[in-house]
Amino acid sequence: MKNRNGRVTFFALLSVALLLFGENILAANHYILAGGAGDGSSWGSPLGTLPDSLIRGDTYYIGDGTYRAKAFSTSEEGAKLIIIKKATLTDHGTDEGWISSYGDGVASFTGTLTFKTSYWEFDGSLKYGFKLIRTRSGYIDEHYMNVYGNNIKVANVEIMGPGWKDCHLARGIQSTGDNLVFDACYIHNFSAVGIRFSGGANIEIKNCHFHNIRNLDNSVCYNLRGSQCHFEDIALFDGTKNVSIHDNIFSQDYTSKPQNVERGYGVMMSLHGGYLRIYNNIFFNLTYPIWLNSDGWGNLTDFYVYGNTFVGYRVATTTDGLDDLKNNIFCNLPSFFNNDSTRKAPTVGSYNLYCYDSRYVSDYKSASHSTALEQGICPFKDCVKDWRLVSPTDPGYALPQPYNKDIVDVTRGIDGNWDRGAYEYKSSASRPTSPNNLTIIPGG
Numbered sequence: 493m494k495n496r497n498g499r500v501t502f503f504a505l506l507s508v509a510l511l512l513f514g515e516n517i518l519a520a521n522h523y524i525l526a527g528g529a530g531d532g533s534s535w536g537s538p539l540g541t542l543p544d545s546l547i548r549g550d551t552y553y554i555g556d557g558t559y560r561a562k563a564f565s566t567s568e569e570g571a572k573l574i575i576i577k578k579a580t581l582t583d584h585g586t587d588e589g590w591i592s593s594y595g596d597g598v599a600s601f602t603g604t605l606t607f608k609t610s611y612w613e614f615d616g617s618l619k620y621g622f623k624l625i626r627t628r629s630g631y632i633d634e635h636y637m638n639v640y641g642n643n644i645k646v647a648n649v650e651i652m653g654p655g656w657k658d659c660h661l662a663r664g665i666q667s668t669g670d671n672l673v674f675d676a677c678y679i680h681n682f683s684a685v686g687i688r689f690s691g692g693a694n695i696e697i698k699n700c701h702f703h704n705i706r707n708l709d710n711s712v713c714y715n716l717r718g719s720q721c722h723f724e725d726i727a728l729f730d731g732t733k734n735v736s737i738h739d740n741i742f743s744q745d746y747t748s749k750p751q752n753v754e755r756g757y758g759v760m761m762s763l764h765g766g767y768l769r770i771y772n773n774i775f776f777n778l779t780y781p782i783w784l785n786s787d788g789w790g791n792l793t794d795f796y797v798y799g800n801t802f803v804g805y806r807v808a809t810t811t812d813g814l815d816d817l818k819n820n821i822f823c824n825l826p827s828f829f830n831n832d833s834t835r836k837a838p839t840v841g842s843y844n845l846y847c848y849d850s851r852y853v854s855d856y857k858s859a860s861h862s863t864a865l866e867q868g869i870c871p872f873k874d875c876v877k878d879w880r881l882v883s884p885t886d887p888g889y890a891l892p893q894p895y896n897k898d899i900v901d902v903t904r905g906i907d908g909n910w911d912r913g914a915y916e917y918k919s920s921a922s923r924p925t926s927p928n929n930l931t932i933i934p935g936g
């Protein structure tokens with residue numbers, strides 16, 4: 493601390509300050525805007541693209557425009573994050589040189605983004621400030637994002653594939669890392685896979701929308717392109733473990749009936765281990781919402797399926813390895829979904845609600861604490877696009893955290909009745925003055 497003259501040096505003090513407050517003192521903002529040629533110090537002097545090497549602890553704001561492929565390979569420094577976020581009207585760092593047109597649209601990336609090292613946050617700020625697309629023609633087989641590092645969060649990103657009909661082999665995201673969060677992403681229009689995990693542990697996928705991850709016919713695609721056209725929204729393979737999938741929507745277009753014969757897997761699993769918690773999701777018009785690959789499980793310990801809404805399916809969920817199945821709604825209305833293409837919902841759980849199906853109504857009624865609705869009753873505001881409840885269900889089973897909030901964060905049972913399905917129903921007596929009338933429409 494003291495030099496040979498007994499004086500505390502400026503540099504020694506600075507070292508202590510850096511040790512104590514290092515991230516706060518050093519953290520800086522950088523500004524990137526397509527077409528920029530500055531030093532990145534303000535919106536008046538933006539960089540045109542993210543630099544090759546970024547600075548740990550810093551934040552990089554990106555303005556509207558089109559950007560190219562990027563490999564994120566900056567070395568780690570302990571747990572120091574690098575934050576890359578979309579600049580918005582209300583969150584863009586400095587006002588110096590700022591023009592509102594820099595932040596009222598999206599930042600699009602037309603090449604693959606690859607996270608090679610750990611501790612990154614990539615956040616589009618608003619739904620969906622970052623967009624990953626391809627603009628060229630022909631078969632597109634390279635993945636749109638690769639997540640190879642650990643401790644990475646990806647949020648508010650739209651990943652629009654090259655087309656669900658055309659047997660492309662591209663995946664939205666290919667991932668091998670640990671400690672990952674995917675939040676509020678919209679991944680659609682792929683014929684292979686939305687997100688594939690090839691190993692990795694402690695993974696959370698929430699508030700995302702997967703739409704039209706399918707292909708015209710797998711045998712057609714197999715013959716054309718090989719066996720990578722999997723039509724899986726989320727694929728958990730190769731020893732992936734400890735996964736939580738909640739508050740997501742998995743859907744396919746529903747324009748004429750029957751549509752659900754066109755396949756589509758919501759969550760596909762093989763050799764998965766640790767816990768697997770699937771709750772508060774909506775699965776609409778998928779042939780196999782939750783499906784176990786023929787390779788079977790790994791070392792699975794807790795597999796829970798709670799509070800989901802299944803509408804239109806052939807096999808709603810595997811029951812192989814399933815530890816508990818509660819508070820779900822299973823709905824296959826013959827008026828919407830052809831009897832030939834719909835199958836029986838599982839009856840091994842309890843506190844589930846079943847829509848009417850003449851073939852299975854007696855089984856549904858005899859399931860533990862079940863509800864089997866009468867013929868012609870749809871429990872939702874709209875069976876094909878709005879799965880909020882029109883009235884309370886028979887009480888669900890009260891579960892601990894994290895299962896005590898619904899898909900839009902309403903506390904379960906806040907009105908005295910814990911409802912089944914992804915949406916909690918709030919009776920008018922306790923409804924706040926400004927309810928969250930969120931309507932989620934497939935494709936939107």
Ligand SMILES: [Ca+2]
Nearest residue numbers: 556593596597
């Ligand atoms: Ca703009």
Ligand SMILES: [Ca+2]
Nearest residue numbers: 907909911917
């Ligand atoms: Ca309720």
